[in-house]
Amino acid sequence: MKFEILEDKPNYLKILIKDTEPAIVNALRRTVLAEVPVMAIDEVYIYENSSSVWDEYITHRLAMIPLKTDMKMIPLPLTEENQASYSVTLTLDVEGPKTVYSSDLHSSDPKVRPTSGKIPIVDLLEGQRLRLEARAVPGKGEWHAKWQAGLASYQMVFKVDTTECEDKKACVKACPRKALKLDGNKIKFDELKCNGCGACKEFGAKVEEDRSKYIFFIETNGQITAKEALNAAIKILLAKSKMMESEIANHKK
Amino acid sequence: MKFPVRCFTCGAVIGKDWDKFIEKVNAGDDPEKVLDQLGYHRYCCRRMFLSHVELMHVIAPYRRV
Ligand code: SF4
Ligand SMILES: [Zn+2]
Numbered sequence: 001m002k003f004e005i006l007e008d009k010p011n012y013l014k015i016l017i018k019d020t021e022p023a024i025v026n027a028l029r030r031t032v033l034a035e036v037p038v039m040a041i042d043e044v045y046i047y048e049n050s051s052s053v054w055d056e057y058i059t060h061r062l063a064m065i066p067l068k069t070d071m072k073m074i075p076l077p078l079t080e081e082n083q084a085s086y087s088v089t090l091t092l093d094v095e096g097p098k099t100v101y102s103s104d105l106h107s108s109d110p111k112v113r114p115t116s117g118k119i120p121i122v123d124l125l126e127g128q129r130l131r132l133e134a135r136a137v138p139g140k141g142e143w144h145a146k147w148q149a150g151l152a153s154y155q156m157v158f159k160v161d162t163t164e165c166e167d168k169k170a171c172v173k174a175c176p177r178k179a180l181k182l183d184g185n186k187i188k189f190d191e192l193k194c195n196g197c198g199a200c201k202e203f204g205a206k207v208e209e210d211r212s213k214y215i216f217f218i219e220t221n222g223q224i225t226a227k228e229a230l231n232a233a234i235k236i237l238l239a240k241s242k243m244m245e246s247e248i249a250n251h252k253k
Numbered sequence: 254m255k256f257p258v259r260c261f262t263c264g265a266v267i268g269k270d271w272d273k274f275i276e277k278v279n280a281g282d283d284p285e286k287v288l289d290q291l292g293y294h295r296y297c298c299r300r301m302f303l304s305h306v307e308l309m310h311v312i313a314p315y316r317r318v
Pocket of ligand 1: 158160174175176177178179180193194195196197198199200201207
């Protein structure tokens with residue numbers, strides 16, 4: 001298996017995985033979605049809420065705010081038992097008239113804070129007040145979507161054979177993704193642009209799935225970087241495989 | 254009521270850009286271009302912005318029962 005990085009931004013990673021098969025790429029995808037742990041608010045103690053909306057409405061909005069996460073602090077493997085062993089308290093005390101933003105949340109640990117301070121939570125009018133204490137704990141996307149590190153998906157790569165094309169110009173023109181380029185008498189094919197639509201088939205090209213290559217991308221919500229998410233996913237997969245290995249080795253008839 | 258924190262479909266954090274979006278749109282900018290600038294390329298997130306009706310200020314004076 002070989003990785004080739006196509007795009008590398010803090011919260012976005014696009015790679016081409018070669019010499020692989022869909023099962024492995026899908027395992028990686030599902031691990032990023034459901035197993036990579038991040039922090040999110042899980043418990044809220046509301047001391048005063050004289051705003052016009054319910055406590056539940058506010059707590060739900062608080063839970064959706066992504067919190068910067070320090071991966072080193074999270075116990076692995078994360079279970080529902082050891083989840084609460086690492087927690088961070090965030091406090092909020094705002095008096096109206098004012099819009100409450102995520103930047104009003106003050107964290108007990110400067111490393112764990114909202115990724116953006118500009119997320120509106122609720123509007124307060126004159127005389128209204130919101131005072132609460134929230135506890136953030138690590139969790140998995142499998143338990144609740146607020147703990148999902150981000151999106152991950154993959155896309156198929158195609159093989160296009162244009163040697164039997166008669167009208168090369170028309171064939172190049174027909175491609176809606178501009179994956180084909182005329183180079184002298186031959187057609188150059190860019191596999192990263194092709195989506196397998198088959199429009200070039202009409203002109204004699206052969207389109208075939210390449211089942212050994214996949215374009216894989218991760219987009220995180222900001223809690224951790226896309227690279228951290230990929231690293232964590234690989235580590236979790238390895239740990240699970242090792243666990244299975246030792247279970248089989250220790251099995252007694 | 255208030256603009257959602259996350260996109261209902263993909264979970265991207267959209268709440269942080271609402272103020273910027275509505276400020277520019279109210280100033281007369283084309284919403285399509287503003288969304289492109291903000292980097293929302295999926296249509297699930299784009300409809301969240303385009304279809305939102307801000308009603309918080311309408312209910313804000315009322316009290317919960
Ligand atoms: S399958 Fe579609 S996208 Fe791919 S090369 Fe042919 S026309 Fe272009
Ligand atoms: Zn979306």
